[in-house]
Amino acid sequence: MRAWRLTTRGEPLELVDLRDPAPGPGEVVLRTMAAGLCLTDVHIATGSLPFGALPVVLGHEVAGVITEIGPEVTEFQAGDRVAVRTGPDGPGVAYDGGFGTVVRTQADRLITIPDGVTYEQAAVATDAGLTSYHALHDKGNIQPGMKVGIISIGGLGSFGVQIAAAAGAEVTAVVRKKALATTALELGAATVVQSIDDVRDLDLIVDFVGSSETVRGSVLGVRHSGRVVVVGGQDESASIPIAVMLMNNVEIVGSNAGTNDELRQVLAMIADRSLKPLLTRIGFGEIPDSLDRLSKGGVAGRLVADMSAG
Incomplete structure (x- = not known):
């Protein structure tokens, strides 16, 4: 071989x-x-x-x-x-x-x-599809009508947008490059933003990047009792706004495979x-x-x- x-x-x-x-x-x-x-x-x-x-x-x-x-x-x-x-x-x-x-x-x-x-x-x-499905359905407990954020439309995120849309969610895609906004919409996103800082009051955010910036922004971007599922591992660690997490009862979970x-x-x-x-x-x-x-x-x-x- x-x-x-x-x-x-x-x-x-x-x-x-x-x-x-x-x-x-x-x-x-x-x-x-x-x-x-x-x-x-x-x-x-x-x-x-x-x-x-x-x-x-x-x-x-x-x-x-x-x-x-x-x-x-x-x-x-x-x-x-x-x-x-x-x-x-x-x-x-x-x-x-x-x-x-x-x-x-x-x-x-x-x-x-x-x-x-x-x-x-x-x-x-086997990975991009499976990991995205598991993150949204098992860890994210996605339901029809939920407002869901998907960070990145790379290998996993491109699956994530489609899987969330197929589940009946209203999808906001966070895509840094303007040129990829059209692609995100074609995949099923209802809204496209360039920064996690532009996201507020979502029920669920799935972070396929996993940087300190995106994890922190996700905690700030979900509603009270919202959930953040972290799949990506770009950075070794992240700074989390603890007071916001506690006062808003935000749940953060990891997911893979x-x-x-x-x-x-x-x-x-x-x-x-x-x-x-x-x-x-x-x-x-x-x-x-x-x-x-x-x-x-x-x-x-x-x-x-x-x-x-x-």
């Missing part, structure tokens, strides 16, 4: 040739067909999120076709199209992931890709076209430069690598 591997944090990924893995009990091996690029990949590579041991093949948004099944695997077979549920204990974080042409993973992380959903769409659903059932729901929404991933496709050889591009900001939606020719 060919792979882009992280050997030293802060150094460029290395293109390596590795032996194809073999599946153990409860595991499968799949041919990687698509892999999404996420800011978490950037943070792991730079060391700002020092997760897992090195060396590791990054890429935690993975979709492909099963080539081998190990002992005790009964629900899947070779040839199945599958998406791999992401998480801190999953591929690309805890062990080699989707920036390699072959991935070994546990079968209980797999969800069958529905007809009509492409590998690229399925790959980004999600469940198999939630991933099935996201894939079903893509299949019925109620959710349309905003994608920019790249080639296998473009992964390192594209991570650098992602680190500079301003990418709407998700970058996703076509791994079929890797």
